[in-house]
Amino acid sequence: MRTCLYFLLFCLSAVPAQAQFSRDRLQHFIDSVYAAHPDATGFLVHVEAPDQQLSWSYAVGYADRKTKQKLTADRPVLIASNTKPYVAAAILRLQEQGLLDIDRPVGPLLGTKTRKSLSAAGYDLAIITPKHLLAHTSGIRDYVDEGYFKFIGSHKQHAWTRDEQVARAAGMGKPLAAPGDTFRYADINYLLLTEVIEHCTRKPFYQAMRRLLNYDKLKLNATWFAKLERAPAGVAPRAHQYWDEFAWDTYDLDPSWDLYGGGGMVATITDMAMYFRYLFTGRVITDPRLLARMYTDVPPDLNINYCLGIRKIKVSGFTAYNHGGGLGTDAIYIPGLNATVVVAALEARHRPLALELTKEIVDQLGHAEQ
Numbered sequence: 001m002r003t004c005l006y007f008l009l010f011c012l013s014a015v016p017a018q019a020q021f022s023r024d025r026l027q028h029f030i031d032s033v034y035a036a037h038p039d040a041t042g043f044l045v046h047v048e049a050p051d052q053q054l055s056w057s058y059a060v061g062y063a064d065r066k067t068k069q070k071l072t073a074d075r076p077v078l079i080a081s082n083t084k085p086y087v088a089a090a091i092l093r094l095q096e097q098g099l100l101d102i103d104r105p106v107g108p109l110l111g112t113k114t115r116k117s118l119s120a121a122g123y124d125l126a127i128i129t130p131k132h133l134l135a136h137t138s139g140i141r142d143y144v145d146e147g148y149f150k151f152i153g154s155h156k157q158h159a160w161t162r163d164e165q166v167a168r169a170a171g172m173g174k175p176l177a178a179p180g181d182t183f184r185y186a187d188i189n190y191l192l193l194t195e196v197i198e199h200c201t202r203k204p205f206y207q208a209m210r211r212l213l214n215y216d217k218l219k220l221n222a223t224w225f226a227k228l229e230r231a232p233a234g235v236a237p238r239a240h241q242y243w244d245e246f247a248w249d250t251y252d253l254d255p256s257w258d259l260y261g262g263g264g265m266v267a268t269i270t271d272m273a274m275y276f277r278y279l280f281t282g283r284v285i286t287d288p289r290l291l292a293r294m295y296t297d298v299p300p301d302l303n304i305n306y307c308l309g310i311r312k313i314k315v316s317g318f319t320a321y322n323h324g325g326g327l328g329t330d331a332i333y334i335p336g337l338n339a340t341v342v343v344a345a346l347e348a349r350h351r352p353l354a355l356e357l358t359k360e361i362v363d364q365l366g367h368a369e370q
Contacts, residue, residue, distance in 0.1 A: 048339065079267050
C-alpha cells in the first residue's frame with residue numbers, strides 16, 4: 001500500500017504545474033505604471049475569467065485630484081464611447097424581436113426634425129440604413145470637431161439637446177461618401193440610432209435600453225445614463241475624470257455634450273465587464289447568428305476592424321472584441337480565454353496606458369491557460 005502511495009506521489013510531481021494568474025504580479029505592474037505616470041490620476045481594473053476562477057478588481061490613484069480622495073474600484077465612471085456597444089446591442093435586440101430590420105432605410109425611423117435637417121444637407125435617407133449607422137459607414141459628417149470642443153470649453157454648462165447636435169452635424173457640409181463606401185467614426189451615427197430605438201419602442205431610448213438589455217435580470221445595478229436617469233441607490237459617487245488637453249474636470253461639464261448614444265452612460269468597471277461577458281456569451285442577444293453579425297458584419301472591401309458597434313482585434317495572439325471611450329476607458333472580451341478585461345484611466349490622454357495594462361492582463365491570462 002505504501003509503495004503504491006509513493007508511486008502516485010511521484011507521478012503527480014512529474015506533471016508540470018499549470019501557470020497561475022498572479023494578482024500580486026499584476027498589481028505590482030499597475031502600481032509601477034501609475035508611479036511612472038501619476039498625472040493619469042488613477043486606474044481602475046476589472047478582470048472576469050471564470051475558467052480560471054478569477055473575478056478581480058483593483059484601483060490605484062485618486063478619485064478627486066483636489067481632495068486627494070483615494071480611488072476605489074467601486075467608483076463608477078463616465079464610459080463615453082463605450083456606450084456604443086450598448087446602443088448597438090439594443091438595436092440588434094429590436095431586430096431579434098421582429099421590430100426592426102437593420103438593412104432597410106432609416107428615414108422612416110427618424111424624427112421629423114432630423115429627417116428635414118439631414119435631407120436638406122443632401123443625405124439620402126432612403127439609402128442609409130441602421131446597419132450603416134452601426135458600422136459608421138453612413139457617410140454622415142459628425143458634429144464633433146475642434147470647434148465643438150472649443151465651445152464646450154467656454155460654455156461648460158451648456159445644455160445640449162440631441163436635435164441641436166443633429167442640426168450641427170447637418171450643417172457640417174455635404175455627405176462624406178455614399179452609404180457603405182467609407183468608414184468614418186462619428187458619434188452622429190449613434191445619436192440617430194437612439195432615435196430609431198425611440199421610434200420602435202415608443203419610449204425614451206434610455207428607458208427602452210434598460211428593458212431591451214435586461215439590466216435588472218443581469219443585475220447590472222450600477223449602470224445608467226448621466227443626467228437622464230438617477231444614480232442607482234447605494235452606488236458610490238462617480239469618480240472625477242479629467243482631460244488635461246482642455247483643462248476639463250468632467251464634474252464641471254453638463255453631461256449633455258456626450259449623452260445621447262455616442263456616449264453618456266455611467267457604470268462601474270465591474271458592471272462594464274459583466275455586460276461585455278453577458279453580451280458575447282449570448283445572454284443579451286440570444287440568437288447566435290444575430291450576435292455573430294455584431295462582430296463579423298462589415299463591408300468586405302473596407303480595410304477596417306470596426307463591425308456593428310464593436311471592434312474585432314488581435315491582442316497577444318487572441319481574437320478579441322473591443323471598444324474604447326475617449327475619457328480613458330477600454331473594454332475587451334477574449335472568447336478564446338472566456339475572459340473580460342476593463343480598464344479605465346481617469347485622465348483621457350492616458351488611455352494608451354489603459355491599453356498597455358489590458359495587454360499585460362491578456363498576456364498573463366494567456367500564459368495561465370497554457
